[in-house]
Amino acid sequence: MLTQTAIQNGSSLQSHGRSGRPSPSIRSHSFSGVIELMGAPMSFARNTEIYGDNEPAEYLYKVISGTVRIYKVLTDGRRQICAFCLPGDIFGLEVGDEHAFSAEAITDAKILVVKRSAVVALAERDNDVARQLWAVTSRELHQLQDHIMLLVKTAQERVAGFLLQMAERTCTGNAVELPMSRQDIADYLGLTIETVSRTLTQLENAATIEVPTSRRIVLRNRSALNRLNA
Amino acid sequence: MLTQTAIQNGSSLQSHGRSGRPSPSIRSHSFSGVIELMGAPMSFARNTEIYGDNEPAEYLYKVISGTVRIYKVLTDGRRQICAFCLPGDIFGLEVGDEHAFSAEAITDAKILVVKRSAVVALAERDNDVARQLWAVTSRELHQLQDHIMLLVKTAQERVAGFLLQMAERTCTGNAVELPMSRQDIADYLGLTIETVSRTLTQLENAATIEVPTSRRIVLRNRSALNRLNA
DNA sequence: CGACCATTTGATATGGATCAAGCGATGTGG
DNA sequence: CCACATCGCTTGATCCATATCAAATGGTCG
Numbered sequence: 001m002l003t004q005t006a007i008q009n010g011s012s013l014q015s016h017g018r019s020g021r022p023s024p025s026i027r028s029h030s031f032s033g034v035i036e037l038m039g040a041p042m043s044f045a046r047n048t049e050i051y052g053d054n055e056p057a058e059y060l061y062k063v064i065s066g067t068v069r070i071y072k073v074l075t076d077g078r079r080q081i082c083a084f085c086l087p088g089d090i091f092g093l094e095v096g097d098e099h100a101f102s103a104e105a106i107t108d109a110k111i112l113v114v115k116r117s118a119v120v121a122l123a124e125r126d127n128d129v130a131r132q133l134w135a136v137t138s139r140e141l142h143q144l145q146d147h148i149m150l151l152v153k154t155a156q157e158r159v160a161g162f163l164l165q166m167a168e169r170t171c172t173g174n175a176v177e178l179p180m181s182r183q184d185i186a187d188y189l190g191l192t193i194e195t196v197s198r199t200l201t202q203l204e205n206a207a208t209i210e211v212p213t214s215r216r217i218v219l220r221n222r223s224a225l226n227r228l229n230a
Numbered sequence: 231m232l233t234q235t236a237i238q239n240g241s242s243l244q245s246h247g248r249s250g251r252p253s254p255s256i257r258s259h260s261f262s263g264v265i266e267l268m269g270a271p272m273s274f275a276r277n278t279e280i281y282g283d284n285e286p287a288e289y290l291y292k293v294i295s296g297t298v299r300i301y302k303v304l305t306d307g308r309r310q311i312c313a314f315c316l317p318g319d320i321f322g323l324e325v326g327d328e329h330a331f332s333a334e335a336i337t338d339a340k341i342l343v344v345k346r347s348a349v350v351a352l353a354e355r356d357n358d359v360a361r362q363l364w365a366v367t368s369r370e371l372h373q374l375q376d377h378i379m380l381l382v383k384t385a386q387e388r389v390a391g392f393l394l395q396m397a398e399r400t401c402t403g404n405a406v407e408l409p410m411s412r413q414d415i416a417d418y419l420g421l422t423i424e425t426v427s428r429t430l431t432q433l434e435n436a437a438t439i440e441v442p443t444s445r446r447i448v449l450r451n452r453s454a455l456n457r458l459n460a
Numbered sequence: 461c462g463a464c465c466a467t468t469t470g471a472t473a474t475g476g477a478t479c480a481a482g483c484g485a486t487g488t489g490g
Numbered sequence: 491c492c493a494c495a496t497c498g499c500t501t502g503a504t505c506c507a508t509a510t511c512a513a514a515t516g517g518t519c520g
Contacts, residue, residue, distance in 0.1 A: 072379065074379075074460055075460035076460060078382070080378065080379055080382050082375060082378055082379075094368075095364070095365060095368035095369075096372075100372065100375060101375070123357075123361075124357060125357075127353075127354060127355075127357065127360060130357060130360045130361065130364070131353075131360065133364060134325070134360070134363060134364040134367060135325055137364060137367050137368050137371060138324075138325035138367050139325075140371055141367060141370060141371045141374065142326075142330065144371065144374040144375065144378060145312060145330060145331070145374065147378060148310065148312055148374060148377060148378060148381065149302065149304075149310055149312075151378065151381040151382065151420065152308070152310050152381065152420035154475080154476095155475075155476065181498070181499090182498070182499060182500095183498085190381065190382035191476075191477090192476075192477060192478080193498090193499075193500090194476085194477075194478080194499095194500080194501085195475090195476055195477075197499060197500050197501080198476090198500080198501080200500095201500075201501085213485095214484095214485095214498075214499060214500090230304055230305035230306060384507080384508095385507075385508070411466070411467090412466070412467065412468095413466085421508080421509090422508075422509060422510080423466090423467075423468095424467095424468080424469085424508085424509075424510080425507090425508060425509075427467060427468055427469080428468080428469080428508095430468095431468075431469085443517090444466075444467060444468090444516095444517090
């Protein structure tokens with residue numbers, strides 16, 4: 001298996017300098033609320049880096065609009081995407097001091113950027129914030145568990161599982177608008193673009209899905225997909 | 231891919247009834263300390279279930295001695311092990327109310343069992359405990375990330391990575407004593423026993439490792455292993 | 461010693477990777 | 491507005507790593 005992509009790197013911004021704006025007196029019960037008040041929105045163009053592997057984890061991010069890929073590139077150039085972040089998702093939260101993965105905007109994206117130290121400091125005093133930090137990490141954990149279960153399955157099962165995940169997360173009924181390329185999907189599922197593509201056509205031929213355009217997928221037969229997802 | 235094991239189930243104990251012994255006034259700064267004071271040790275025989283998928287997550291566990299596998303069985307009987315827990319490891323910590331995975335003792339094991347609600351309640355009042363709950367989850371997250379990176383690699387790379395992980399965790403120099411069977415390793419790495427076995431003999435032939443007995447592995451050439459682990 | 465189980469080894473099959481075109485959409489310059 | 495280059499995606503042909511099937515070996519326990 002020597003698959004996966006060479007990296008198509010956009011311009012990297014080492015430090016997208018911001019200085020945080022701590023609001024020490026906040027005692028909100030909505031984590032999102034807290035974050036929104038402490039952070040500043042930033043725009044990232046398609047394919048630009050938000051942060052890199054091994055950089056100090058100074059900030060924490062919340063997607064306002066657009067999609068982000070969290071990934072790591074192995075020495076031989078293979079890329080593994082370990083998560084896609086959609087609007088509402090929080091990412092970049094590390095307990096260590098360095099990012100273990102890199103993050104890039106898949107589409108033009110608006111991202112709320114918050115100084116980590118400010119949030120952690122707040123969590124120190126506000127149990128509610130602390131619990132919600134924990135909840136965010138925990139949710140990530142669950143997603144990774146699902147991801148692991150995907151990675152040991154057949155190509156059909158992986159693709160089916162991926163489509164169901166996306167459908168669930170975007171919850172726009174049966175039509176899924178994919179913000180990422182086939183290559184992104186392949187690197188997420190540990191397959192090649194060719195296999196992803198072929199599998200989609202197989203599913204289409206089996207009348208399980210429709211693919212009106214390459215980025216738009218309609219789930220025609222969810223129970224078949226769920227069966228594959230077993 | 232229709233690999234993996236049929237489940238060799240030991241006797242399941244639905245509820246290993248314990249009633250917790252909350253010690254509300256503890257303000258230790260060692261999480262282990264807190265847990266130890268709140269929990270009671272229990273013994274589990276080899277291959278017995280500690281808890282099952284979908285059971286309510288009432289307890290939280292810390293391995294005192296022995297090894298535990300955390301796993302899930304798919305509808306068609308494939309088993310995926312998502313973690314091995316060694317002495318010192320904490321498992322069973324869910325934020326939801328149900329266990330997402332099952333847990334079994336791989337060897338006879340002594341496990342400290344703590345009522346979750348007691349710990350969570352304590353975390354409510356003690357920020358230090360709260361942070362450490364978070365740290366536990368976070369460490370798990372990191373391990374899963376490593377696991378994902380393993381699962382997209384070649385058989386050699388997976389086995390090499392696994393051996394390095396085990397060596398690091400047991401830190402007994404270059405000799406690794408494996409508490410788990412080849413089948414367990416296979417189900418952890420998403421391979422078959424045959425492939426795991428063959429890969430080990432390949433590595434042995436390449437003088438990268440020695441396998442004096444099937445459960446004992448000596449790392450002879452770590453740099454070669456690290457190269458595979460890239 | 462003999463039965464059983466875990467592991468290794470061998471022979472063959474196959475799913476997905478790789479290599480190589482082809483195709484359709486999008487955008488750019490003439 | 492069209493010709494053409496580019497890019498992302500699909501499709502086809504072949505290859506290979508790992509699964510599958512089958513058997514032999516070895517270690518453990520009664």
